[in-house]
Amino acid sequence: MAAAAIDLAGLAKTFGSGEEAVRALDQVSLAIRPNEFFTLLGPSGCGKTTLLRLIGGFEQPDAGEIRLDGQPITDLPPHRRPVNTVFQSYALFPHLSVADNVGFGLDMLGWATQQKRRRVADMLTLVRLEGYGGRRPSQLSGGQAQRVALARALAASPKVLLLDEPLSALDLKLRKEMQSELKRLQTETGITFVFVTHDQSEALSMSDRIAVMQHGRVLQVGSPREIYETPRHRFVADFIGEINLLEGELVQAPGGAALQLGEQIRLGLPPGVTRAPGRVTAAVRPERAQLVAASHGNGALPARIDQVVYAGTDTTVLLSLAGGQPFRLRIQNRTGAAELPAPGAPVGIEIPPGSLQLLED
């Protein structure tokens, strides 16, 4: 089954009108590649479900176009789109058995009974639910219901599978299990997955690419690594993992662009900064900064330790900078690592030039 690429061009959707109008999607353009595990990540209400519903055909966009393999599908009703959905609530048919649920799409395509029965059995095997065909949805656990919904959506080999927070109702252990299961299914079937979540660690660990959304807009699209290591927006930086923000002056120094903090401190920026000098915000991940002695000089930020939090694999050090702003730093716990200074001690924070990321607001 050839997986399809989806092109979204300038999609806009507003609910309601006048005072109560909600702009759920605002100029969303995305190119989702064939065979990709593509994740829409964003806080509650940012328009993730609305975007999926537009792709599935359950809502019509106010503006813009949706193409599947280059074919415009914007005007097709849901049942004519080779796209299936795993709904947030699973939406299993309560009056049908598990097998009939899984076979529903095949019935609609007019499959012969024999063929259908074999396919249903295959699908149940795929989601590890052999022998559950005779049960009713009400007799399933949350995780099992979730897998039936998955089998049902995959049975007719859609070109694209849309998944709306399929794991949000599961407990942590089952969630981890289903994450790898989903990833396995995606690789095995080669179907393009468009996956919605508001859980950043889920997004980072499963996706080929992530689109981070806020207020109906796509802020940044990239691989998990790009999104995590080179966030371009304050929101993206904040939403994914922990981050320290530093406000300063962008200056052009002999060694390249640098961030001037106060009178003395000047931190080097990664090469290729083209922004005009002026006030900027830069970000650095807690694990990218290093703790150094207070006497380190102008390359380090003077700080004071507030608290040391030991967390097994690593230790988080909470500091205050000279101006009083908090700063968070994470150190891997290694054998034979030096003892950390006690709270209250003056220290320095060194930030390697490649770790500092300029943000647009």
Add this chain to the structure above:
Amino acid sequence: MRARSGQAWLILPASLVIILFMLLPLGLMAYVSILEKGLNGGVVWGSHTTEAYLSFAFERDLDDSLVLNTDYLQIFARSFGLSAITTILCLLLSLPTAFYMALQPERTRNGLIFLVTIPFWTNLLVRNYAWILLLRNGGLIDGLLRDAGLSSGSLNLLYSNTAIVLGLTYTFLPFMVLPIYASLEKLDVRLVEAAFDLGANRWQALRRVVLPLAMPGIVAGCILVFVPALGAYVTPELLGGGKSLMIGNLIQGQFGSARNWPFGAALAFALLAIVLLAMLVYLLRFRQAPAGAAP
């Protein structure tokens, strides 16, 4: 345990009412049905006979031998037939109505429910007399059709099976609309979307998902229409004009002019048995009826 027995007091008044005013008279009726009939109405206490039940299908000849008499069975058959037609008509009218109602925004829905229940506000007799005015020769329908040149002479609509079915359908329509609407209203729209998503067109989604899930409401509506229609009295009396009898009129006649209390009681019991049987079938078939989505 204590809480349990404390709660039992709550249904005591209702239980007393049911025992005193329903079970006791019913028991009395059952007893009456196996007694010998009195000459001028009433019964001969202490004289037991199955005569009343035999009269369903037989009558005594002059020499006291039993002869087949299908008059009463015909009335039963007519009652079933007219009730069935009424139920089907109500169903056909109610399905689209209930669908329309369930698809409206919430405020409109409440208004529509109110409209459906408006006929309940008027006395049943008044409503039936209104139908007489509409249906009788020279009445509204007859007159309009004649003025339009669509009929010559009289239609003779009134005092016919057609008139009874019209009246019954009109009377019981809300009992069909409301349960179907209730089951459609609580139907999860996401299930319908899931059906569309899996390639079902409108008709397939209706047949494979919506109707099965609305089935408890449809069956409840059918029972709520069929059972009272079977025992209807006022409508066949007024719109059937005594020419087309239904079971209700027959029972009334036995307690009234025919002065055959045991037969009247036996007829009432036969009707009750049929109704209970219908309820039993409904309970067995739909007790574990699925409703709503998976957990």
